[in-house]
Amino acid sequence: MNDLVARITPELRAQYEQDGVVFLPGALHPQWLLLIELGLERVLQNSGQIKHLFYKDLPGEFTETIRNFEVTPEIQRLLYDSPIADAIGALVESDNLWLYSDEFFVKTGGECERTPWHQDLPYWPLEGNQIASMWISLDPVPSSECLELVRGSHRQTLYDGFNPAEVATDPTLPYYGEGYPRLPDIEAHREDWDIVSWEITPGDVVLFHPATLHGGGPTSAGRKRRALTVRCYGDDVVYAERPSTTPTVPLTPGLSLALKPGDPLRHPYYPRLRPLPEHQRV
Numbered sequence: 679m680n681d682l683v684a685r686i687t688p689e690l691r692a693q694y695e696q697d698g699v700v701f702l703p704g705a706l707h708p709q710w711l712l713l714i715e716l717g718l719e720r721v722l723q724n725s726g727q728i729k730h731l732f733y734k735d736l737p738g739e740f741t742e743t744i745r746n747f748e749v750t751p752e753i754q755r756l757l758y759d760s761p762i763a764d765a766i767g768a769l770v771e772s773d774n775l776w777l778y779s780d781e782f783f784v785k786t787g788g789e790c791e792r793t794p795w796h797q798d799l800p801y802w803p804l805e806g807n808q809i810a811s812m813w814i815s816l817d818p819v820p821s822s823e824c825l826e827l828v829r830g831s832h833r834q835t836l837y838d839g840f841n842p843a844e845v846a847t848d849p850t851l852p853y854y855g856e857g858y859p860r861l862p863d864i865e866a867h868r869e870d871w872d873i874v875s876w877e878i879t880p881g882d883v884v885l886f887h888p889a890t891l892h893g894g895g896p897t898s899a900g901r902k903r904r905a906l907t908v909r910c911y912g913d914d915v916v917y918a919e920r921p922s923t924t925p926t927v928p929l930t931p932g933l934s935l936a937l938k939p940g941d942p943l944r945h946p947y948y949p950r951l952r953p954l955p956e957h958q959r960v
């Protein structure tokens with residue numbers, strides 16, 4: 679058992695269940711951060727990976743890329759070899775662990791808008807409890823610019839997502855427009871919500887449930903914030919349908935033909951991380 683897994687105690691698990699988020703300072707060795715940085719460089723330079731740019735016409739750039747694992751050997755090494763999957767498996771209490779997706783959030787080049795408040799779960803075609811995301815920043819981040827989360831919100835209403843194409847107009851405009859209530863304007867009424875965030879030193883991580891309301895602080899001039907979120911799940915997660923108005927994220931053509939609601943979420947889109955697959959053993 680490595681040190682990180684030993685830190686996933688019953689008390690930490692209870693806190694995760696209660697709050698939908700836990701903070702682990704000094705969780706990752708600099709070697710793993712270097713691997714992430716090399717993976718990010720590959721993605722930004724020449725991987726052919728599709729880059730989504732939020733908030734055009736601002737001084738800073740806010741870029742997102744999703745499912746980098748498939749095109750980035752560094753992210754594969756990270757997820758097979760580092761203690762990230764073991765820690766998430768320990769947190770959600772599942773010996774089997776699959777990767778749902780991984781996502782870079784990069785804010786560079788000057789002032790960047792905040793990441794709108796949202797929950798991840800409505801965007802995903804799944805249900806279950808043995809699931810968690812790990813947010814990892816390569817850069818030091820003051821708490822005002824960090825990922826922010828509403829404690830306990832994973833046990834309350836599941837809202838519609840925000841519409842990425844309309845964030846500059848109104849970050850509560852719905853993604854599906856049916857099936858879920860519209861997101862409240864959390865930013866306009868911050869005092870009504872139990873918001874937590876941390877001052878980040880590289881190596882610290884935030885673990886959170888995909889139904890926890892969260893957003894990302896804006897970044898100020900001269901700063902950069904490069905974050906990777908890794909999303910993994912265990913045995914109890916099953917395929918679930920979402921409103922057909924808009925596809926789930928990331929795109930998974932064919933998934934709805936292969937699985938029916940309630941089926942365990944097993945598909946080549948979701949590589950097994952634990953137990954370590956045979957082809958990754960030496």
Ligand SMILES: O=C(O)CCC(=O)C(=O)O
Nearest residue numbers: 783793813893894905907
């Ligand atoms: O880093 C950010 O600003 C947003 C991260 C996020 O929304 C996520 O990891 O799900």
